[in-house]
Amino acid sequence: MSARTPAPPPPALTRWEQRTEVPLLAAALVFLAGYAFRVLAPHDAQPWHDLSLALVGATWLLFVLDYAVRVRLSGLGPGLRFIRVHWLDTLVLVLPLLRPLRMVQVYTAVQEKQDRPRLGLYARVISYAGMTAVLLGFSAALSVYHWEHDAPGTSIRTFGDAVWWACETLTTVGYGDVVPVTAGGRIIAAGLMACGLGLLGAVTGSFSSWLIQVFRREDEKEPPASG
Incomplete structure (x- = not known):
């Protein structure tokens, strides 16, 4: 008996992912820069420590908003079913430093806007x-x-x-x-x-x-x- 193929994601969710993956990747790089400054800068480097904390918090809120929109557009509801199907989205929300794992999906979203892949x-x-x-x-x-x-x-x-x-x-x-x-x-x-x-x-x-x-x-x- 052949394996059951997973259902394709809703078109609205696919469009949202294609439009937001590159901006969210840029936000992830901002998050990484803010976190790097907080880890590597001297403790007395004020007000830059507060600014980096604000950047980290603001970008994480963007990830929370993106996650909420994905839950709504998926039609799976906010329960365990969404987490099981979109486990990478949940992992990236909890640990934003792992967002580079979505690199291949980012490239796919960019390539679909081009005439042919390079x-x-x-x-x-x-x-x-x-x-x-x-x-x-x-x-x-x-x-x-x-x-x-x-x-x-x-x-x-x-x-x-x-x-x-x-x-x-x-x-x-x-x-x-x-x-x-x-x-x-x-x-x-x-x-x-x-x-x-x-x-x-x-x-x-x-x-x-x-x-x-x-x-x-x-x-x-x-x-x-x-x-």
Whole structure:
């Protein structure tokens, strides 16, 4: 028996997503900038700390408004059904620093406004997985530095240490020279490891499929051997 295909989203919800994904991505970058300033700036940098807090709060309210509109347009109601179907929207609302995970959907919304796509499918997956990895790595470095730099016995004392740790974790290398010791830092590490495995799988799978298609086309171009 064939698997049941999910119902397509309502047209109104699709139009809303296409119109708002790019502006909301810009809002997410503002959120990330505000959060980065609060984490990295000196404690006495006033009134900039208050301004960054206002930016973080304002952009998060935009995410709440967007989530409420998605719930209304989906026709699923505000219960568990919407959360189960649109789990990524809920996750991004709770943890806005994970919004880069919607990068591929952003690209789809932009491409639908163009006459034809500029890149092949595999190149798109690779390039946007790379952009997502950079933004996620930077977000994770900020978060783990916020939790770790003052913790007793920590090896992540500077933001440079946090960036190095994020690179190790995303690439699944894990030298072990810098590791989180707090509960918050370890939760961030677990999430980043899961994202790193998913992104690495997407990139390697797309690259392998691209190579197979290239070899297949080359074989089709070769003239048949004469008897």
